[in-house]
Amino acid sequence: MSQVSHTLAQRLLDGDRRALARAITLVESDDPAGWELVREIYPHTGNAAIIGLTGAPGAGKSTLIGALTKLRRAADRDVAVLSIDPSSPFTHGALLGDRIRLTDHFLDPGVFIRSMANRGALGGLSEAALQTALLMDAAGKDDVFLETVGVGQAEVDIIDHADTIVLVLMPGSGDSIQALKAGIMEIPDIIVVNKADHPLTDTMVREIRGVLSLAPQRGWRVPIVKTEASRGVGVEELVAKLDEHRAYIEAEGTLSERRRRNLRSEVVGLCTFRLRRRLEEQLDSDDTFAGLLDEVVERRLDPATAASRILERLDAAAASREE
Amino acid sequence: MSQVSHTLAQRLLDGDRRALARAITLVESDDPAGWELVREIYPHTGNAAIIGLTGAPGAGKSTLIGALTKLRRAADRDVAVLSIDPSSPFTHGALLGDRIRLTDHFLDPGVFIRSMANRGALGGLSEAALQTALLMDAAGKDDVFLETVGVGQAEVDIIDHADTIVLVLMPGSGDSIQALKAGIMEIPDIIVVNKADHPLTDTMVREIRGVLSLAPQRGWRVPIVKTEASRGVGVEELVAKLDEHRAYIEAEGTLSERRRRNLRSEVVGLCTFRLRRRLEEQLDSDDTFAGLLDEVVERRLDPATAASRILERLDAAAASREE
Incomplete structure (x- = not known):
């Protein structure tokens, strides 16, 4: 092992932000030193709560993550965010508009934010994203938020690796519910109806309840949380549901089952x-x-x-x- | 080559419906006789117009295909329809509600309709679907309509193989436009706004125009066609646009370019x-x-x-x- 990578690994395990940023760049650019690094830090992973948020563009996922981050920081937890950005073919750039919401946290050393574009990753997007989650975990982050728009196989692969999967919907946008109903989208662990000041909110909640009532009953009852992320409304309840879900999967042994299944599919992938x-x-x-x-x-x-x-x-x- | 498969191939090339149905079953069940059959009939393919229709569940794709079929039959063209059905995990069956619209044509020997479920295909859905399109082509169908809900890599792979790609939207459902805008969905060749009696139709058409105006200009200007498929309104215009697009890609040489690219990706797939x-x-x-x-x-x-x-x-x- 090279001296450089050893130093980088040690700094990363000590929680050094710049080491983490550098490590992710190595992984993203498919540099052999990146793979070597992941090999070295891997025994120190498995401690973070990996939370996947998915939903159509415009549903407010980034705003919600910003609000969640604020509460997690208040509870003295370290947070990392990995956003898989649909880069626009029109502007040739990533759609970073929403990302602005996270700038509140840019100067907080306990928050690490990274975007990854879904184009140009040469098919290796899910590989790079999952290795990045491992790096964030090893760097001592308590919560790792993975954000995707939930379309495309690579994104589904990424979100499937989360311990808890949150689907973010907004009222008046029916496609996602149709997808849920049609079984195209798996039933998530928690459903958020964001922008809940919209007049169609309760209609949407009823529709979701209808879909869920048809689903085979498992042990975990999928909660529907109404939020207005931009004003922080409902976010405490969401945090409570995240904690409940975590306690549930730890108690039931489903966390280790899930992780085994996910690691198998990562190796096969x-x-x-x-x-x-x-x-x-x-x-x-x-x-x-x-x-x-x-x-x-x-x-x-x-x-x-x-x-x-x-x-x-x-x-x-x-x-x-x-x- | 076995005598059985030879006979089946000959009957298929003669346009026998039962031979076509049997051949598709062989391909779908990954029977070696199915692959052998495709090998035999392959030199007789390449004549059909392959039209892919995609859009969210509920947009009215099947109704639209029913209306298109009626017009194509009136022009004495033979039609085949392959629907990739999102099978519901709740009902354990395919969502065949929409398919009812096609029953008008069940007794017409010039129309061949087949569904394929997107579950249980063991990852081979796009392979089976593309081989099926070849069988329909060889059986002498003039138009082959491929219908998918446009979510999932396999479905994108299938629709990418069409000569002409039609995106079907309905007013008041914003997710698809967001996906288009975000570059998650490629720009199709023709956009249909179905259920155009909805009050938000013109708003949606304006939004789509806005997205298209940002896209890099290519030779073909993507038309937006308003339809009410259930009453047949706008379907003649859609047929005219399909014919225009076909004439355009044939004249510009893009049809053979597209087919070369598609066949390459089929082999790689x-x-x-x-x-x-x-x-x-x-x-x-x-x-x-x-x-x-x-x-x-x-x-x-x-x-x-x-x-x-x-x-x-x-x-x-x-x-x-x-x-």
Whole structure:
């Protein structure tokens, strides 16, 4: 292990913000030193409460996280926030408007905020995000908030790794409830109806109750919390529900079950990502592939047979690596 | 090639509905005879117009497809519909309510309708759906409508394979526009605002125009079509826009570009799916993996290192296959 990485790991474990920031950059840029670092700090993880917040853009997730952070800080807990930002193809930048709400906490050394763009991560977004959560955990954060817009497989993968999943809805926006009803979205642990000063709030709460009443009953009854995050209304109740859920999963043993399942899927996800990258590298460098693709386009060779031929070549390449 | 599959292929190419139904069942159940069949009929594909319709549940996609089918049949075109059904975890069945709209056409031999559930496809949903579209194409259908709710990677993969992508919105439901604005959803080729008798229709059209005006200008100007599918209003205009888009992509050469890109990603998708399945099989049968996972859960071995060890074992297994 290099001296640099050792020093960085030690500083990170001591809770040094700049070390944490540097470590995340290494992981995000897929630097081998980043993976080495995660390996080193991994035994010190598993202590933070990982809370995932998901919901459509505009539902007020960032404002809510700002309000939650304020209460968590008042209780002397250290907080980290990782926002997965849908970067706009129009502005070529991340949609950081909402992020402004978190600036109240920029100068607080007990709060660490980081954004990660969902474009340009070359398919490795969930890998980078999950490694980042481990780094935040190792740096001694008590609460790690993961924020996603909940669309796209990578984002679902990320949010699935949280200990507690919070779905944030706003009144008058029906798509999310339809998605819940249709079973496209899994039932979360807590549902928040934010912007609860809206006249359609109670209608939405009734609709959600209707959907939940159809769901198979498990031990945990999913609470619906009404909030106005921008004024702090209802946020104390949300904190209470987060604590209740944590106590519940710890008592029932579901926390360790969940973590085992999540770690399994993280390992499988990492394997799949690397296999796919290896495949893409071979395709880019292999003229045979371009020839196969031409045959497919000309309808002379079907896609499945082309795939079989490519996998045979990959196996041969693996065999030569083994020799 | 077996005699059975030969006969089935011939009957399918002759446009026999029962042969088409049987062929899709083979593909859906991942039967080797299904892959063999696709290989055989593949040279006869590439003639159908593949039209993808996506949008939130409840936007009226099925009703719209019913209305489009009526007009296409009046113009003596053969139609196939493949609906990717979000199956509800509550009712354990597919949400077939909307499908009723298509029953008008059940007795018409020129219309073929099929649903495919998005659960239980074991990760192979997009593979099965794309092979099904090829079968419908080979069976001589002039128009193949693919319908998805547009959430989830598999569904995005499916819709990306269409020649023309139609986004169906309904007034008063803001999530989809937010998703468009945030760049989570790619800009489609045609946008439909269905249920256009709703008072918020024009507000929504203005919002969509606003989003589109920010998008980088390409050659094709995305039209916004207002429809009331249940009364057939606006559907003729939609058909005209579908034809215009087809003429445009054929004239500009983008149809063949699109198809090349789509076939490439289909081949890559098939390879990745098989690599992942091979991985899962190995994990299920290999006690070493359970041991590695225990170490990860106990925080003694980090997920990335566990993934590396698994890939080394996979390579060794591939090498022994090659010998």
